[in-house]
Amino acid sequence: MNLVLIPLLLVWMAGSVAAQTATRPDLVRVQGNTFVTADGKPIVFRGLNASDPDRLEKSGHWNKAYFEEMKRWGATLVRLPVHPTAWRSRGKEPYLQLLDKGVGWAEELGLYVIIDWHSIGNLKNELYQSPMYETTHKESFEFWRTMADHYKDNTTVAFFELFNEPTVMGGKLGTCSWTEWKTLMEETITIIRANGSKAIPLVAGFNWAYDLKEVANNPIKAEGIGYVSHPYPMKREKPWADKWTADWGYVAKKYPLILTEVGFCGPDDKGAHVPVISDESYGDAITSYCDTNKISYVVWVFDPQWAPMLFSDWNFTPTRQGRYFKKAMQAYKAGKP
Amino acid sequence: MNLVLIPLLLVWMAGSVAAQTATRPDLVRVQGNTFVTADGKPIVFRGLNASDPDRLEKSGHWNKAYFEEMKRWGATLVRLPVHPTAWRSRGKEPYLQLLDKGVGWAEELGLYVIIDWHSIGNLKNELYQSPMYETTHKESFEFWRTMADHYKDNTTVAFFELFNEPTVMGGKLGTCSWTEWKTLMEETITIIRANGSKAIPLVAGFNWAYDLKEVANNPIKAEGIGYVSHPYPMKREKPWADKWTADWGYVAKKYPLILTEVGFCGPDDKGAHVPVISDESYGDAITSYCDTNKISYVVWVFDPQWAPMLFSDWNFTPTRQGRYFKKAMQAYKAGKP
Amino acid sequence: MNLVLIPLLLVWMAGSVAAQTATRPDLVRVQGNTFVTADGKPIVFRGLNASDPDRLEKSGHWNKAYFEEMKRWGATLVRLPVHPTAWRSRGKEPYLQLLDKGVGWAEELGLYVIIDWHSIGNLKNELYQSPMYETTHKESFEFWRTMADHYKDNTTVAFFELFNEPTVMGGKLGTCSWTEWKTLMEETITIIRANGSKAIPLVAGFNWAYDLKEVANNPIKAEGIGYVSHPYPMKREKPWADKWTADWGYVAKKYPLILTEVGFCGPDDKGAHVPVISDESYGDAITSYCDTNKISYVVWVFDPQWAPMLFSDWNFTPTRQGRYFKKAMQAYKAGKP
Numbered sequence A, B, C: 001m002n003l004v005l006i007p008l009l010l011v012w013m014a015g016s017v018a019a020q021t022a023t024r025p026d027l028v029r030v031q032g033n034t035f036v037t038a039d040g041k042p043i044v045f046r047g048l049n050a051s052d053p054d055r056l057e058k059s060g061h062w063n064k065a066y067f068e069e070m071k072r073w074g075a076t077l078v079r080l081p082v083h084p085t086a087w088r089s090r091g092k093e094p095y096l097q098l099l100d101k102g103v104g105w106a107e108e109l110g111l112y113v114i115i116d117w118h119s120i121g122n123l124k125n126e127l128y129q130s131p132m133y134e135t136t137h138k139e140s141f142e143f144w145r146t147m148a149d150h151y152k153d154n155t156t157v158a159f160f161e162l163f164n165e166p167t168v169m170g171g172k173l174g175t176c177s178w179t180e181w182k183t184l185m186e187e188t189i190t191i192i193r194a195n196g197s198k199a200i201p202l203v204a205g206f207n208w209a210y211d212l213k214e215v216a217n218n219p220i221k222a223e224g225i226g227y228v229s230h231p232y233p234m235k236r237e238k239p240w241a242d243k244w245t246a247d248w249g250y251v252a253k254k255y256p257l258i259l260t261e262v263g264f265c266g267p268d269d270k271g272a273h274v275p276v277i278s279d280e281s282y283g284d285a286i287t288s289y290c291d292t293n294k295i296s297y298v299v300w301v302f303d304p305q306w307a308p309m310l311f312s313d314w315n316f317t318p319t320r321q322g323r324y325f326k327k328a329m330q331a332y333k334a335g336k337p
Ligand SMILES: [Mg+2]
Pocket: A137
């Protein structure tokens, strides 16, 4: 009977050793307008958006293979969008266990992680685009208090994206001035740092995280943070470059900038909706803009149902934008900037 | 068998045709200090307060006959007071169905409708006079977001009364400055209009919606709204006219004004309470003040139990104030101003 | 059968008579920097902290014997810490009944009472040290609205301590400026007084109710209140006196001051924790500081499990600090200041 058990034990030990030998990655921090590692070396990220870990777990896809595939596509960074509804329904401890698994796989594969509080709406008024994005000031603060404490010694979790997409929906959710938004973000950053976290807070602007014009005159009062834009193709008419510079790109001259959602699909593709409809010319424009200006980006979304999707089935068969970005991201490994 | 069905079908078709041929009324809008119809013709309303549709439905009286009787009494406007507690306990979709029925009957009869968020207290602190008035900022904003979207193409719903009776109860509910109140009202108006509604927002002042003195120096920052007062007899000592002018009547020189609650009962009448006890001299004073100054009014309340009541049983037998106002309101049809 | 009942009836009548003859104590009010009784005579209190009445009731110790023992130890004041969690789980009416019993026993024994809303954290953000302290603005306001109304004619309930220990935990709970805190406290005082209460509101400062430095330039805008500090031994290094004066003691020159929590235990005593570890030198320092400056104090805590505890079993066997304070407090009866 002992003899039978030995092979299993060896397998178990091997797994254990592998996990232990995976070295935790260098702490990422902010230096001027760039993200840098411990040795001061700048890093520009090329990443992929996972779907909500809660959803992936329910459909049986929250596993290391999912992370391995993202790495194979060229990702150096994975964004984990935590929907407030999922956070509440699963519960704090079970959701943390889910995140711990994902962060563990990322670490084993040398991928960095963004934890993203995936709400859309006007946090000031606690009014949201739809029920799945419902949260409160208190829940948002508590979420970051929990994340900051839980991951304070974990350098894999490099980024905390404080609120996915701030928007008043043209007034349908009331008003929120930049000063009011700034206050909420600064309060969140205070909480994160006082709870011992060194993760880099990422702050988005209005218009569904597109617009960063207010940063010019009134930046967030906190050192060591990054800014976010989600410049989907239909936010502006082609040609894009000058508009992007005026709306958010100029920020990259002074602060680290990361486009935590970019992506496109054709008008007839599954899930096509405003503002994501475009073609490969958008892919060329956004990757070239980011490469030139050393801006990090994360493509939305590594899922076969959420749109714009990157693959169409669980063999990870790339969609149209999947083919585009898989090729683009793999090219960096091969030596692109 | 078919022959038997025909008469029923004809009745049903006749009803259907009637409903379809009822023309939706002209949009009411604000011009200077008056409400006007599409052709710019001023309208002064003489209306009646329904009780809460939820309550009427539960007691079997939410039906067209109720609206027909109000019309018979001379009403051109019906106010529907939606209690937050009723809204929550019935649920959004079922309550909307209830309102749709009432709005439909009103429309068939050529009556305009006020939807009134019937809370009493200090919305700033979310403290209320009693449990039935409990609500939150968020629920109030969501209520108006829902109403604005649901009735955006419905001209029968001419008015949205944002909050029935603001009061700090002499400090029992804390403080609320006019500036704080204004901010809440302006936010609500932004939400209503961004959601596509053309209904006229009605804004009340403190002291249970009696006092509008703050409007003089600090009006709500929004075009096209009306102001509200509830000048029950005991809010001031007789003679009333000059005090009314100073407290709220002066507003009518610059903005449309509507007294969404007026009424009285004798000291020994059922439900008599401060501040409603008086006699027909109050009726004379308030109707004459409104007629002279072209101020709209809505009598409280078309119910046999809430006080001061207008009728005493479901044959609609008028009470003392019922007799007074039925006569007064019917006189307008007969040619009074 | 009647004969059998008579003795029981007599006992019941005697109890009833005793309760009725207990004269309600003089109203305590504020005069300059002292608490005074109706005749203007200053009172300095020496009191004891009960544990939460809800907890005492559950363990079978919410009885008159508990209050008699506190009186025997020399207490003239008892602080009743109401934990928000206990308030919610027991419910308003049942908790009021519990308080009524305790206030009744206190009254029979000539002891004054502080009702203390026993939360710890940042009320502004509704973030707390741990779940048992969770409350909201609304719940806190409603608690005081209820207390003010319920005890408005009860002079035994001399004090309302508005919020036990305000703290941002070094930013872990975000920020709260003194101005923001002041606003919350002033709003609470408005509510209490408008609801008819003459109880003296007690206001604490930040750093777990230790720090009152902000009072110097920016006192609470309300007459007739007292300030609170909880100067546990480890809040400052020895020698303490000058630091205490700078941090909170200076307030006693202008306003009545009451240390609603003082206490110590040895490093190896059960429940020893920062900031309460010290020895009798702390007892000497704090009692002497209070005696000299006519500052009231209340020792934490008359319970055999919460720390630092005053007795070790339900025979009320004094602990180390129990022996110290029992002797100190009894000395006042014997004629100390
Ligand atoms: Mg809130």
